[in-house]
Amino acid sequence: MAYIIDLDHVSVTFGDLHAVSDVTIKVEKGDVYGVVGYSGAGKSTLVRTINLLQLPTAGTIEVAGTTLFKDGQAQVTSKELQEKRRNIGMIFQHFNLLNEATVIDNVAFALKHSDLDDDAIEAKCYELLDLVGLKAKAENYPVQLSGGEQQRVAIARALANDPEILISDEATSALDPQNTNQILDLLKRLNKELGLTIVLITHEMDAVKKIANKIAVMQHGQVVEQGKLRDVYLRPKAELTRQFVGGSLAAAETLKAFNLGTLGENEQLYQVVFSAQTVTKSVILELYKQVGVDVSMLYGNIEVLGDEPVGTMFILVTGDKQQQAQVESLLKSYQVEVTKVDGGILA
Ligand SMILES: Nc1ncnc2c1ncn2[C@@H]1O[C@H](COP(=O)(O)OP(=O)(O)OP(=O)(O)O)[C@@H](O)[C@H]1O
Numbered sequence: 001m002a003y004i005i006d007l008d009h010v011s012v013t014f015g016d017l018h019a020v021s022d023v024t025i026k027v028e029k030g031d032v033y034g035v036v037g038y039s040g041a042g043k044s045t046l047v048r049t050i051n052l053l054q055l056p057t058a059g060t061i062e063v064a065g066t067t068l069f070k071d072g073q074a075q076v077t078s079k080e081l082q083e084k085r086r087n088i089g090m091i092f093q094h095f096n097l098l099n100e101a102t103v104i105d106n107v108a109f110a111l112k113h114s115d116l117d118d119d120a121i122e123a124k125c126y127e128l129l130d131l132v133g134l135k136a137k138a139e140n141y142p143v144q145l146s147g148g149e150q151q152r153v154a155i156a157r158a159l160a161n162d163p164e165i166l167i168s169d170e171a172t173s174a175l176d177p178q179n180t181n182q183i184l185d186l187l188k189r190l191n192k193e194l195g196l197t198i199v200l201i202t203h204e205m206d207a208v209k210k211i212a213n214k215i216a217v218m219q220h221g222q223v224v225e226q227g228k229l230r231d232v233y234l235r236p237k238a239e240l241t242r243q244f245v246g247g248s249l250a251a252a253e254t255l256k257a258f259n260l261g262t263l264g265e266n267e268q269l270y271q272v273v274f275s276a277q278t279v280t281k282s283v284i285l286e287l288y289k290q291v292g293v294d295v296s297m298l299y300g301n302i303e304v305l306g307d308e309p310v311g312t313m314f315i316l317v318t319g320d321k322q323q324q325a326q327v328e329s330l331l332k333s334y335q336v337e338v339t340k341v342d343g344g345i346l347a
Pocket of ligand 1: 039
């Protein structure tokens, strides 16, 4: 399998600090690959190795069939690297536009080293601005635009050299929810219409849920979990992933607000996550009917992942040890992912 981005055992150290430790991420053409994690997890550092804006300390970097870095050194000349970088557009949290230049000049800036003549550059810029819905504002200055519009200009500029890859580093973090959604919709459309491969770095799980098909979760420079979004979401293994997905954080807040105290001897709290397309039975009712346990639903939520509804519940089951074991196996037989949750979440 040839990957469009192949990061193999990549590490980056700054002195004693292991910003990225032995990370392997493989991105296929057409993926929207979400890289999530809290601030300082190493996301930006990792992603900057893709175009060697950050040189790795170890590992191999292959992009679009070319090995850029291997055996501790760059495998391309700086001229070749410059060319390869044109195949990788980037957008950032703070847009990085030239404030003294018009919208169209900001986009044209990315084409100043191209072979196109002035007329062709202008035509190309209008085409790009049309693509992002900003043709009418070509002669405006960035300060005259909303944050969402400025990010659109940055996207048009990032696409000027027809890259196969777009790296989005917290591109929606400075935007309000409405502008965030519009930018995410635009990225998804570009992914579908142009076949653009997107690497989406963010601390916002909602952004990933909306448009990514694959995800890597980073913590302390390492990838603690990765795979198809649906799989990671339905079967979160690492504790951090459970915080990002499956509504754990929201649930914990809700449960605390109820002031439920501590769990009784026969009580067990479970987090259950299921695909609302495949699980149509009321599992709570089945637990009561088949195992005879008391079940209280403390938290419930259905979210849409891409196009698929996924449900999360926190249920409190009262029953003896044997019944609790039956509960777990029954839930699993319904293709429901079930995790025992420490009762401490209630306190
Ligand atoms: N050039 C550098 N020199 C020294 N340390 C650095 C450098 N760049 C990043 N770091 C450190 O590496 C770690 C990872 O930073 P990085 O920016 O990759 O994290 P992140 O997950 O992208 O977080 P954020 O979203 O806050 O940028 C941090 O501890 C950061 O301080």
